[in-house]
Amino acid sequence: MTVQDETPITDREDIAKRLLRSSAKASFDPLVEIDWDAPIDEDVYAIRPERLSLYGTELWERLTEEQRKELSRHEVASIASIGIWFETILMQMLVRHAYDRDPTSNHVQYAYTEIADECRHSVMFAKMVGRLGAPYYRLDSVTQFLGRVFKTISNGPLTFGGALFVEEILDQLQRESMVxxxxxxxxxxxxxxxxVEEARHMRYAREEFARMWQGRNPVSKLYSRIVLGLVVYYSTTRLINPKVYAAVGLNPREARRAARRNPHWIDTKTWAARKVVATLGGAGAISGPGRYFWRKAGLLGRPGNSATAATSARA
Structure with missing residues (x-):
């Protein structure tokens, strides 16, 4: 199965024209649309408890209900911090994508539109982190350095495959939360x-990935699979910064180990990644040495788990 089988690739200019039209009708200024002065409700969770990294573990049982709710705010802040990190990388890659192309084309004008969207999203995430009473969870120096390398060496499939991965993970979690x-x-x-706004970005990334992947030779595809696997691994394993556990009185090292082994957390990651795994796996972008990193990140399910195994098999 190929990406084309799942998502027919339309004319590049036609789809960009439609995305530009949609952007004109349904774009938001978070600084205006959101009431940033409203108090944070500390009596409720910031994300469903079953989506938290320690849910169901012995450490979870040690926490009071208040600590669990505080942990939820810090885990949301950590995920938002990863979102800011990757959106900053994506904006640079989109500028590079547009650099040699015709700015009068709908395709490039939508790339510029998406860059503007991502700027607003990064500000929105940053303001949310602050309002939740959490710090900006900065990535470790190795991952920060690898992010710089990735945006420099990225090719077309890596740019849009990586974007699609991060956007799909966030989208699944947020679709559940918003309702x-x-x-x-x-x-x-x-x-x-x-x-609402990422739905357009994902359409753009999905079709551009499929279009660019088709023309790659076997060596380029092998390279892309390995690098994409590394991007996926480092993004996923850094979703929850260990410092979030210290915020609720837990030992960060002990809690990180518990989260890494937690079947509920593995299943949540597999669930959040299931659509992008189907898309990229169907294209043949999750295979060979690169597939190792997807599995190591906990995105292809747990051995013996029928639900996650079915997702993995479709990839």
Whole structure:
């Protein structure tokens, strides 16, 4: 199965024209649309408890309900911090993508539009992190350095494959959060804006990835699979910064080990990645040595788990 079988590739200019039209009708200014002065409701979760990295573990049982809710705010802040990191990389890669192309084309004008969207999203995420009472969870120096390398060596399939991966993971978590009225209102408002605008970004990335992947030779595809696997591994394993555990009184090293082995957390990551795994796996972009990193990141399910095994098999 190929990406084309799942998502027919339309004319590049035609799809960009439609995306530009959609952007004109449904774009948001988070600084205006969101009530940033509203108090944070600390009596509710910021994300569903079953999506938290320690849910179901012995450490989870040690926490009070108040600590669990505080952990939810810090884990949302950590995920948003990763979002800011990758959006900053993506904006640079989109500028490079547009650099040698005709700016009068719809395709390049939509790339510029997406860059503007991502700028607003990064500001929105940053403001949300601050309002949740959490710090900006800066990545470790190795991952920070690898991010610089990736944006420099990225080719077309890597740019759009990597973008699609990060956007799909966030999209799945936020689609669930935005409709759950039991969750923190600010997180729901941020999720709603991001979901609406990222739907266009994912369409753009999905079709551009498919278009560029078709023309790659076997060596280029092998290179792309390996680098994409590394990007996926480092992005996924850094979603939850160990410092979030210290914020609720846990030992970061012990909690990180528990989260890494937690079947509930592995299943959540597999669930969040299932669509992008189907898309990229169907194209043959998750195979060979690169597939090792997807599995090591916990995105292809747990051995013996029928639900996650079915997702993995489709890839």
């Amino acid at each position: 759950d009225e039991s969750l923190e209102p600010l997180v729901r408002a941020v999720s709603r804006i991001h979901v």
